[in-house]
Amino acid sequence: MLVSAARMHLEGDRRDPAWWGTPHVELMGRMRRRMIVIAAFGLTPPGAALELSDAGDARVSLPLSSGLERYHGETQRLLESILVRNGCRLVRTDFLDKSLAPEEGVHFSTAHQVGSCRMADAPSAGVVNAHGEVFGCPGLYVSDGACIPSSLAVNTSLTILANAERIAAGILDRYRLQQGAAA
Numbered sequence: 440m441l442v443s444a445a446r447m448h449l450e451g452d453r454r455d456p457a458w459w460g461t462p463h464v465e466l467m468g469r470m471r472r473r474m475i476v477i478a479a480f481g482l483t484p485p486g487a488a489l490e491l492s493d494a495g496d497a498r499v500s501l502p503l504s505s506g507l508e509r510y511h512g513e514t515q516r517l518l519e520s521i522l523v524r525n526g527c528r529l530v531r532t533d534f535l536d537k538s539l540a541p542e543e544g545v546h547f548s549t550a551h552q553v554g555s556c557r558m559a560d561a562p563s564a565g566v567v568n569a570h571g572e573v574f575g576c577p578g579l580y581v582s583d584g585a586c587i588p589s590s591l592a593v594n595t596s597l598t599i600l601a602n603a604e605r606i607a608a609g610i611l612d613r614y615r616l617q618q619g620a621a622a
């Protein structure tokens with residue numbers, strides 16, 4: 440996945456291009472033996488947007504604020520310093536867009552979108568209350584990743600599952616349903 444989505448070269452390789460041809464073959468040869476791919480999951484402040492096009496397609500975007508750019512820079516500096524001090528050589532990565540051209544500037548990607556119906560204490564701060572019930576719409580519940588308030592900085596699915604089970608148990612309680620009857 441990484442190889443198809445990025446151009447990579449060993450730091451310090453001055454050949455041009457260093458991401459293609461012989462340098463690339465050499466890098467792949469090394470990679471087969473020993474390479475660590477690090478993905479940093481961040482506790483970034485909620486800043487993404489989810490928009491619907493006129494055709495109804497959903498589009499997620501993450502505007503790069505100066506705070507986010509600083510956070511990215513500091514995370515990269517920290518991770519790289521740990522690796523270099525432990526004797527690693529860095530592989531530089533240019534991520535590619537859909538036309539296979541390198542992305543400009545800082546590049547983020549995520550498969551862990553959350554928070555489009557954020558859980559909150561009050562309607563001014565979110566869409567659902569702590570029971571997963573939509574403010575102002577009694578009986579309408581959100582129990583998927585949408586109601587997780589913010590980045591988890593870890594893989595999402597177990598938290599989403601645990602929270603959904605908690606909300607389901609709350610619904611059973613609220614309507615005085617038995618497990619069997621609900622099933």
Ligand SMILES: Cc1cc2nc3c(=O)[nH]c(=O)nc-3n(C[C@H](O)[C@H](O)[C@H](O)COP(=O)(O)OP(=O)(O)OC[C@H]3O[C@@H](n4cnc5c(N)ncnc54)[C@H](O)[C@@H]3O)c2cc1C
Pocket residue numbers: 550551552583584585594595596597599
């Ligand atoms: C490539 C990738 C790798 C990932 N790896 C991990 C991992 O290793 N560990 C981890 O914890 N998480 C991982 N995640 C994240 C995790 O998969 C998601 O956070 C989680 O599945 C989200 O759960 P959800 O219930 O909110 O949404 P989803 O699992 O997306 O469920 C939404 C469901 O709604 C259905 N749906 C959509 N629209 C409609 C409609 N109009 N009518 C009816 N049904 C509809 C969809 O078909 C889908 O079944 C990964 C995600 C991706 C994309």
